Amino acid sequence: xxxxxxxxxxxxxxxxPLTAHRDLVKELPDLGYTDVWSAETxxxxxxxxxxxxxxxxxxxxxxxxxxxxxxxxxxxxxMSAATLAELAPGRFxxxxxxxxxxxxxxxxxxxxAEPFRRVRDTxxxxxxxxxxxxxxxxxxxFSVSKFRLERPPAVPPQVMLAALRPGMLRLAAQQADxxxxxxxxxxxVAKVRAEVxxxxxxxxxxxxxxxxxxxxxxxxxxLLISSYLTVPVYAAFHDWLGRGDVLRPMHEAWAAGDxxxxxxxxxxxxxxxxxxxxxxxxxxxKVAAYQEAGLTTPVIAVxxxxxxxxxxxxxxxxxx
Numbered sequence: 542x543x544x545x546x547x548x549x550x551x552x553x554x555x556x557x558p559l560t561a562h563r564d565l566v567k568e569l570p571d572l573g574y575t576d577v578w579s580a581e582t583x584x585x586x587x588x589x590x591x592x593x594x595x596x597x598x599x600x601x602x603x604x605x606x607x608x609x610x611x612x613x614x615x616x617x618x619x620m621s622a623a624t625l626a627e628l629a630p631g632r633f634x635x636x637x638x639x640x641x642x643x644x645x646x647x648x649x650x651x652x653x654a655e656p657f658r659r660v661r662d663t664x665x666x667x668x669x670x671x672x673x674x675x676x677x678x679x680x681x682x683f684s685v686s687k688f689r690l691e692r693p694p695a696v697p698p699q700v701m702l703a704a705l706r707p708g709m710l711r712l713a714a715q716q717a718d719x720x721x722x723x724x725x726x727x728x729x730v731a732k733v734r735a736e737v738x739x740x741x742x743x744x745x746x747x748x749x750x751x752x753x754x755x756x757x758x759x760x761x762x763x764l765l766i767s768s769y770l771t772v773p774v775y776a777a778f779h780d781w782l783g784r785g786d787v788l789r790p791m792h793e794a795w796a797a798g799d800x801x802x803x804x805x806x807x808x809x810x811x812x813x814x815x816x817x818x819x820x821x822x823x824x825x826x827k828v829a830a831y832q833e834a835g836l837t838t839p840v841i842a843v844x845x846x847x848x849x850x851x852x853x854x855x856x857x858x859x860x861x
Contacts, residue, residue: 547602548859549576549840551746553590554850562590565851566597572858578604578636578746578840581612582644588621595628602632606721606746606840607703609640610663611651616688618663619670626671626694636721636744637663638703641772657708658682664700664716671697701744705778710736719744719837724769726814727827729782730834742837747828750818750844751853758818761844763804766815771795771803787811816844821856829860 550569553559566577577594581587587605594603603625608618622635639645639656646653662680669676673693676685699718704710710733713720719742722733730743737743748765750758769775771792779788787808794802817827831839843853 547575547838548573549578549602549604549744549838550574550854550857551580551606551840551842552577552594553579553585554843554854555845557850559585559590559593562593562851563597565854566594566601568855569598570600572855574601574858576602576604576838576840578606578744580606580746580842581608583648588625591625591633592628595625595633599629602634603629604634604701604744604840605636606744607636607638607640609645609649610637610659611640611645611653612649615663615666615670615683615685619667619688619690622667622698623671623690623692623694626696626698627692630694630696633698634701634718635667635698636701636703637667638721639774641774643772655682657712660702660709661712661716664702664712667700671700701742704737705774706781707736714738714741718742721745724748724766724775724778724815725782727830727834727836728814730831730836732782734835743835744838744840745831745836746840746842747831748816748842748844749824749828749857750816750846751821751824751848751857752818752846753820755818757846758816758844759809759812762812762816762818763807765844766807766812767791767795767800767803784811821853825857825860828857 579587579590587608591603625633642653645651659682662682670690675689677687678685701719701721702713702717704713704720710720714737720737721744723746750761752758770779790806791803794806817824828839841857843850
């Protein structure tokens with residue numbers, strides 16, 4: 542069965558207090574949004590914004606994109622997921638992934654070891670734990686002894702995996718409920734879709750800068766691209782997508798400590814592929830192009846332009 546296309550937004554919005562999202566979240570379904578997704582780096586945690594959204598708008602699907610598998614113990618991760626699943630039965634998606642060594646080791650004191658196996662083992666544990674089973678298991682990358690949720694959810698959440706390259710994409714298709722990806726252009730979707738098959742839900746965060754000032758959008762885009770795509774997992778992803786040669790000057794400047802040079806080395810064409818910009822109407826058309834290319838669920842991440850972020854989200858509602 543092919544899942545139907547959806548239209549999501551990343552919350553919380555930059556610069557907007559959590560409680561100030563209430564009116565917008567209540568309005569999202571009427572605007573045509575189906576999903577709210579959170580992230581977890583160094584801002585809010587992934588679960589609290591969704592707990593608020595679950596109360597404010599009971600029709601939205603809620604998802605984490607993503608929660609790192611290393612920064613919570615397995616039991617705590619299951620408890621957090623079960624709590625959201627209780628608040629939003631049948632409409633919560635637990636998106637998990639490896640994150641990056643900077644976040645796992647540099648910020649959280651963890652050990653970024655055997656990422657593929659750790660994600661696979663976490664999926665296996667979560668399937669059992671969220672079903673209410675008592676879990677005692679040696680998984681390889683961690684072990685669990687006599688864990689059982691006191692409040693197993695009546696409807697276990699879907700579990701999706703952050704995936705950038707073939708191995709993890711195939712794991713998402715075979716053992717999870719979908720794949721979550723990031724930093725790709727519409728014409729990249731077909732290559733990613735080929736690894737997961739036609740019937741697997743494919744979610745992607747799409748960075749949107751709704752301004753007709755192309756220079757400003759590209760300037761912000763370059764800062765983001767150099768910060769993200771120099772991370773080894775994203776560098777390998779874009780090598781696989783075919784951008785290795787065009788991004789090589791950026792990587793060389795970054796490795797030499799020349800941040801300004803790295804930004805300058807990113808061609809306009811790459812920024813325009815990876816950052817959606819233009820008028821709000823043009824941005825909606827460009828996001829829709831991802832769906833037309835085979836993406837199930839685009840999740841808009843609104844970049845700051847100086848305009849009211851809530852009004853921007855309203856302007857980026859899907860075509861009717």
